[in-house]
Amino acid sequence: MKAVNPLLIILLVLLVVSGLGLIVFILLHSGKGTGVSDMIASSVYSSQSGTSIVEKNLDRITIVLAIIFMLSLIALMLIYPQGTINS
Template identity: 80%
Template sequence: MNPLLILMLILLVISGIGLIIFILLHSGKGTGISDMIASSVYSTQTGTSIVEKNLDRITIIFAIIFIVSLLVLMVIYPQGSISR
């Protein structure tokens, strides 16, 4: 296997798992894991917004890594060329 293929597949899997985890951490309408964490760490509403902003940033970073690695795999290895 090509080292570039291995690297891109590892990036794709790690970013996909990270994306799933950080999307599940987001709260929807005031309930969620991030609110429970934020309420135990911060006692004000500003703490919750900081946690949500950080979750948004991390989720966007994982989404960009996922899309870029997927596009690189699509360009370098078109359909059917990995098995050669």
């Protein structure tokens, strides 16, 4: 039985959590067009006060998650080149 490398576990957890977070936070952004999401958003958010702050925070969280995702992916690629992780 082989010991599991803790660095591999940490990088994989970061990759999966940031990937799922990106999916969720990208879907939380409001639509910019005239589609169904715009109609729903206009009925839910009838007042425009505070929506710009929410959008800025969503943008910041999405950017941070994207940076974490890319850094963990690059670290996995550099530390464990193709074929070096044995199951």
